[in-house]
Every structure is written in C-alpha cells, then in structure tokens.
Amino acid sequence: MSILIKGALLDGAVTDVYIEKKEIRQIGEDLQVQADQAIDGRRKALIPGFVNAHTHAAMTLFRGFGDDMPLMPWLEQKIWPNEAKLTREDVYWGTKLACLEMIKSGTTTFFDMYHKFRATADAVEEMGLRALLSGVCFDHFKPELAEKSKRENEKLVVDVAGYGKRIRYAIGPHAIYTVSGELLQWIHGFAAEHSVPIHLHLAETEGEVRDSVKQFGLTPVRYLYKLGILSPRLIIAHGIYVDDDEIRMLADHGVKVVHNPASNMKLASGVALIPRMLELDVPVGLAVDGSASNDGSSLLEEMRVCYLLHRLHSSAAAPTGYDVLKMATRGSARLLGRDDLGQLAPGKAADFFLVNLERLGLVGAQFDPMSMLGTVGFPGSVDYTVVGGVPVVQQGELTTMDETELVLKANQVVRRYLGR
Numbered sequence: 001m002s003i004l005i006k007g008a009l010l011d012g013a014v015t016d017v018y019i020e021k022k023e024i025r026q027i028g029e030d031l032q033v034q035a036d037q038a039i040d041g042r043r044k045a046l047i048p049g050f051v052n053a054h055t056h057a058a059m060t061l062f063r064g065f066g067d068d069m070p071l072m073p074w075l076e077q078k079i080w081p082n083e084a085k086l087t088r089e090d091v092y093w094g095t096k097l098a099c100l101e102m103i104k105s106g107t108t109t110f111f112d113m114y115h116k117f118r119a120t121a122d123a124v125e126e127m128g129l130r131a132l133l134s135g136v137c138f139d140h141f142k143p144e145l146a147e148k149s150k151r152e153n154e155k156l157v158v159d160v161a162g163y164g165k166r167i168r169y170a171i172g173p174h175a176i177y178t179v180s181g182e183l184l185q186w187i188h189g190f191a192a193e194h195s196v197p198i199h200l201h202l203a204e205t206e207g208e209v210r211d212s213v214k215q216f217g218l219t220p221v222r223y224l225y226k227l228g229i230l231s232p233r234l235i236i237a238h239g240i241y242v243d244d245d246e247i248r249m250l251a252d253h254g255v256k257v258v259h260n261p262a263s264n265m266k267l268a269s270g271v272a273l274i275p276r277m278l279e280l281d282v283p284v285g286l287a288v289d290g291s292a293s294n295d296g297s298s299l300l301e302e303m304r305v306c307y308l309l310h311r312l313h314s315s316a317a318a319p320t321g322y323d324v325l326k327m328a329t330r331g332s333a334r335l336l337g338r339d340d341l342g343q344l345a346p347g348k349a350a351d352f353f354l355v356n357l358e359r360l361g362l363v364g365a366q367f368d369p370m371s372m373l374g375t376v377g378f379p380g381s382v383d384y385t386v387v388g389g390v391p392v393v394q395q396g397e398l399t400t401m402d403e404t405e406l407v408l409k410a411n412q413v414v415r416r417y418l419g420r
Helices: 057-062 072-081 088-101 117-127 143-162 181-194 208-217 220-227 245-254 261-266 274-279 300-317 320-336 368-374 401-416
Strands: 002-012 013-020 023-028 035-041 046-049 050-056 105-113 130-137 167-173 198-202 234-238 256-259 285-287 352-356 380-387 389-393
Touching: 002 023, 046 050, 046 320, 050 057, 050 088, 050 198, 050 234, 050 285, 050 300, 050 320, 057 088, 057 117, 057 300, 057 401, 088 105, 088 117, 088 401, 105 320, 105 380, 117 130, 117 167, 130 143, 143 181, 167 181, 181 198, 181 220, 198 220, 208 220, 220 245, 245 274, 256 320, 261 300, 274 285, 274 300, 285 300, 285 320
Parallel strands: 002 035, 002 046, 050 105, 105 130, 130 167, 167 198, 198 234, 234 256, 256 285
Antiparallel strands: 002 013, 013 023, 046 352, 352 380, 380 389
16 A cells, blocks of 8 residues: 655655555655555644553553552552453453554554453554563562463463564563562563563652662662663663662663653652653653553653653753654654654654644644644644554544444443443
8 A cells, every 4th residue: 555645744844755565665845656545734744653662551441440549559459459350352442442542642553561462462453553562470479470471471472473563572570579580580581582672660669669678688770780681671661769870770781761751640659860861871762651540541642741740840951842752752662672663764664643733723834843742732633643554543533443332342341340
C-alpha cells in the first residue's frame, strides 16, 4: 500500500510525504507521485508516532480503582488481589481498550509489562500497533517460583516468532522487592544470550529505598551494580529516588530510564530528576504507566503533565516543549533500540499521526504545533494515525474493529470482576 500526504505542516514547512511498503520514501514540496491513498494534510501537523515506553495496558480495567492510596498498599490491597482473578480473555479486552486510547492519541508503539503475554500479543496484533511485550518475572524469593519464571520466559522468547514483526519480546522482572538477586542475575544472562531488553521497576518510592538498604545493605541502583546487571539492556521505570552518583552510574553503564510523571504524581511517589539525567546523557523516554495509576493512556496528555511538573519543580532547568516531545518520540524509541521509529525521514518506518490544527484554532504562523504539543496536550485532535504505512485511525475513526463493541466488552469485564 502507498500513501501520499499533501500539504501537511512538518517542522514549520508545508510538505508532502510519500509512503510505500511500510516506509517513508520521499519528503518534499509538491511531490508528483501516484499513490493508492491520498490524504489531505492541509491545516494539519504531521508528527512522528509516539512511543509509550512503560505500560500495563490491560490495567484500563482498573481505572479509578483504589484511588488516593500510596503505591504498596494500593498494590497489595487493591491491584494484586483483583489481577489474580483476570482471565486471558479479560486481559485481551483490557489491552484492546488501551490500544484504542493510544492510537487515537497518536501512540504507535508501546512497551508493556503484564500477565498473560499471549493475550496482550493477540490484542496488539489485531489492533494494528507495534509493541515490545515483557515476559513478567516474579519469584518472591522462592526458588520454585524462580524456576517457573525461567521456564515460561524460555518458551515466550521462542513463541513470539509466531506473531507478526510488529510484536517483539523483552523480559520483565517486576522489581527488586519481588524478584531475587539470583533470578535477576539469570535474567541478565538470558537477555544477553537472546539480545532482548530488560524491563524493571526501580527506585519508585522512598519506602522501596529504605527496604532495599535494610534488606540488601544498598540503595536500589547500587544493589543492581553489586549484582553486576547494570547494562545498556536495562530499562528502568521511574528511577525517582536516585542520588547524583547513582545517576552517573546509570549513565556510565548505558542504563535507560522511563519517566512516568502522571502516575508518580497520582500515587504521590515523587518527582524524578529528569533534567539532571538529561544533563548527564542518561537516555530518557516518556510513558503513561498503567491506566489505574494514571487514569488515561494518552501521551499527548502525559507530555503536558511532564512539561508543567518540571516547570514547577525545576524552574529554568525544566525541559522545553520540544524536549518533552522528543522524549515521547525519538527518546522513547531509543530506549527500545528502534532507531527507525520516533522520527520522520526517508527510510524510517511510516509511523506518524496527523493533528487537526483547524479544530484547535491553531492555524496561523504565530503557532508552533511541534512545541505546543508538549505543553497543551491537544486531546481529541488526531485525525489519522498510521502504523507501518497502514491507517489504524482515519478521520478520527478506528479502522481495525468496531469501537462501540470494544468499549462494551471492556466494561463488561470491569463490572464482572470489580462490581462497578
């Protein structure tokens, strides 16, 4: 399939873009080529597809459940007991709902960590997105559970080949308080053997740091250093409670960090030192985390939260609107090892979305949509989302399945399990 976009605003210039065989082939003014589909890009801004770098997609089912609680009581009293009830079909529909919310707000790729890997993979494949899906690991310091996690992930790394190229595998140890040091070291070797990333929650709360010092004699980053598992394969979610020396350790070992500002604010976890990490060249991406700790799946809205949070917390050192947009696109793609995503150039993947500027009242030379995306949010403004050259949202409507049916099925799951 080929697509020609005519007259869209890209990097401040009115431009045409030609897409063929899943890639961007040409970008220029007044392109004279034939295409299977033409899209009128006038009064629209063309934006690289967002890469949502840390999610628990099926947690759309728990939105608004256990509000106003800190992380550990929320997990132990509300989330984990109810997650234990979920079937494969439940996770499938919860993930589909998250995919709907993501692609209608410009996300084309996400990095997930959740139970029932195959249910998530089925949902992603049918919805038309890209995803890096983590095989979850817990052992709660019990050898028999560690062995179970090992065997499951040895199978998943093979099984993922049965899905299309849009779905890839990572290994996802939950956290240092649910995964033993011995299993973490096995995961480090397994990831190197199979050339896959490691997806880990780390240093998310003050309590986690206190418990780490009490249990291991070290703060979380120093504990991982002692275990010998800091590496460019490691992608940590949150990284809020780290000192300057630890940030340098992350930078020196090529460890990557995913920033989840809305989730961190809702759970009152704290504020990550993102300006300092960027200053020391720690790769940083942006994500929404799970919908239960965010209430949404939109990176458009997450960018606004990120921008405003750091304007308040970091003042002059705060990321600009452009910086935040880069975090959500090229920055997050870099975390996932996908240099073909998060940017618009010939030879790159045809993953992008079109924002309707006219609907927002932003048509005019005085506006810079690229900067304002990081500061305003623009909810409900996406006309098209394209993944690998295939429109999955067209004129604001989902193309892969009936949206009403999807929402109804997800709501049925919520009512059945949570009594809501």
